[in-house]
Amino acid sequence: MSREEFLQSMLYVTTAVSNTTEYAAHATYLLAVSEKDKSIAQEGLVDVPKVMKGIASVYDTCVSVVMDPEQAPEEKKVLEKHMEELLRDLDDGVQKTKDQQMKQMLQACRQTLDTSAKTFYAVVHQKKSTDIIRSSALLLSRRVTVVSSRVERAALAPVAGPLAQDTQALCDDVLKHSTALLTSTQDLIKEVKQTPEQSEVRWSAFSKRKEVLAAFDALLKSIKSNGQDASILEADAEEGQNKSYVEIQSETAFKWLHKPMTKSDVKAKGQEAVKNLIEVGRKMSEDLSGADKEDMRHLVEETEQLLTHCSKKYDQEQYSLLMERIRELRKAIERAAVVRVVEDFMDAEEPLQDLDILADAADEKTRQFLLERKIAELLAQLGRVSRTARFIADTGTGGARVHQELRTCSEQTELLAPMLVKAAQERIHKPDDKAVIENYKALLAQFTESLSKVRDLCDQSVEPMAFVQAAGDTMQRMREDSTSDGDPMKCALTSTAITKLANRVIHVGLSSSTARADPELQRALGEAQQQLSAATPAPDTRASKMPDWKDTTAKVLALLYRDM
Incomplete structure (x- = not known):
């Protein structure tokens, strides 16, 4: 695309990031204020800006009538529309407000405006004199001003108090991912600024774009998962069908841990879900080695100890620690699973x-x-x-x-x-x-x-970006191991194995939802696949006739890290 088109698309990206982080801040606020009352987030807050906008529209119409009473019949139609929307918003506020005093105030405001508006409609309908019409419109405008003052001063937005440790952890997780999105976007902007001006620009030339996409996806997942953990959001049926066994067990456990005094069957299912996760982690650790095996074993043991403690008595701090360990265990299991997919299918x-x-x-x-x-x-x-x-x-x-x-x-x-x-x-x-x-x-x-x-x-069945990262690490390690050995035959086999793995990565990338929604990424991955095919020797090529394996693998790695 031309540089002008690229800069325009860059503006769209930064605007989207700005809006997304603003929504993330709102999501964090809802997590905090909903700790004691889930209905606040589920039903929503009083839309004060919308109410104030409706009040302003009614007031402006009244002013128009005061300035020119002859236009009252036409302005009456406009006023009826604005007043209908305002009264509906006030009714919505009455339903969502938890404070009884606030409810009464909003009901009184609604009654005042409705009565004054009906009086004005009657005056216009009866074709009273312009002085009476002006007086009626003026009275309505004054009452609108009083209502505006009351609504503006009212504490309609709930304030979060001191948060429990687990709720604070949910809020911190959303804020952490929101900050990561802003940071990665700033890095992308710096990279764009440092690039020499060219007539044609491609997104694939900027490596930081992958970090922005990953951070954006991570933030959305964080909001969704934390909202579900806090029992504010519910997964729809289709989404539930796409959940993994580990994910379902984690959510079942959180239903118990978020509401310790819940029904006995929920508690029993939650404890059983934690045991299932522990069993998966223990089986996974059997095929690990070194530090990875030790880390998984330690995580499983610690989760098991916390489960035993939390099953006996309620302890908020221990419950929060158990939820944290469940999250860590789930991530460790999923990470180990991706590595196994990459390495166990090499041959x-x-x-x-x-x-x-x-x-x-x-x-x-x-x-x-x-x-x-x-x-x-x-x-x-x-x-x-x-x-x-x-x-x-x-x-x-x-x-x-x-x-x-x-x-x-x-x-x-x-x-x-x-x-x-x-x-x-x-x-x-x-x-x-x-x-x-x-x-x-x-x-x-x-x-x-x-x-x-x-x-x-x-x-x-694994997350594409996690697969790319694990495959890249495996290819780099294989390349370094072959370098240290110096065996031409092993080097040739390493080059072939890396090339096959690279083809798998490109196939996964082309099948991902990100690529399906990004024609330019599809094009870049297609080009990478063609270049990879060109760099791959024929299957019957003898080891002595193989191209320099170091050049081949370097080219493969460069293609993947550029386009994925």
């Missing part, structure tokens, strides 16, 4: 690789030994993939339909595995039997296709 496309070469080996014992090792590798890989698929069905965000399809495909893959193993054994024992060879190839193709479908469903 999923090549089960029983080189088996045809193995079948031609002369020594039978060697063939049998290598076959058993290949089968063991296949079953170990299938075990990892199946466990990951089950975890993603519990933690992913693909929705009930995708999760059910994931379970079905995973079960189908597990059923195909024994058949493939048997076909592989026959392939080795009968290397020249064409029927055996064709059967093996057909089962291998089915197994590979089923495994790839499980991988694609897992990729689609």
Whole structure:
């Protein structure tokens, strides 16, 4: 786009960010004032600015009649419209105001205005003299002024008192994400200012745009999740169907923790939900290693201890700590799940690789030994993939339909595995039997296709930006490990693995809602896919003929971090 068009779109972005952070501040206020009475946020506040605007419109019409009584019949029509809206707003204020004194004041104001307006309508309808019409309009304007003064001085907006620790945490979370959005937008503006002026400008040239989009999305999610945690917002049916098992368990737990004195069944379900989260976290920790395993284990143990304490007696501080640990545990589970999706499917496309070469080996014992090792590798890989698929069905965000399809495909893959193993054994024992060879190839193709479908469903069931980040970290680590080894064969394999993972990232990006709503991002990702294909050597290229793997992986990483 031209620089002028770009600057105009930049103005739209900054305006949207400004409006969004203003709404976020209002959401924080509603969280605070609704601590003791949820209906304040659910029903809404008295719209004082709207009431004042209606009063001003009625007053201006009265002034017009006072200045020119001859226009009273026409102005009466305008006044009836403005007065109808004002009375409706005052009725709305009476319904929403909790303070009885305020209710009475608003009711009195409504009665005064309604009576005076009807008197004016009667005077105009009876075609009284201009002096009487002017006097009636003047009286109405004076009463409008009195009402305006009363409404303006009235404390119609509730004031939040000292907040409980858990409510303060909800408010702080929204403010934190709002601040992050402002900061990332400021960084984007700085980046734009530092860029030399060009006739053509593309959004993809600015890396900070991704931070703005991520911060915007995070703020919206924060407002929604914290509103639901505070029992102010309720998820609609369609949204509920797209929630993961972990998300549902978290919300069930919060229903209990936000209302400790609630019904016994809600309490029991909440405690059971926390136990379910602990169990998922414990299972997840079994496949972790190092510091990640220790962190998850410690988080699970601490959550379990807090649950035991909170189940015995009410302690506001302990309840707040438990809610904080549940949030941390959920994030840790979801983060670990994304990493597993990235890493456990790295070799999923090549089960029983080189088996045809193995079948031609002369020594039978060697063939049998290598076959058993290949089968063991296949079953170990299938075990990892199946466990990951089950975890993603519990933690992913693909929705009930995708999760059910994931379970079905995973079960189908597990059923195909024994058949493939048997076909592989026959392939080795009968290397020249064409029927055996064709059967093996057909089962291998089915197994590979089923495994790839499980991988694609897992990729689609995790948050796109989290997937991109985890994949980028994995590719960078693989590249650094290969650099330290200096093995040409391993370097070539690393380059191939990174390229395949990069293709997965681009596929996830193109399937994301962000890309579907952004034609320019779609175009950029399409170009990245083409450049990636051009940089990828043919499958039968020998390791010695591979392009410099460091150049290839550097190009891949540069493409992804530029366009995602």
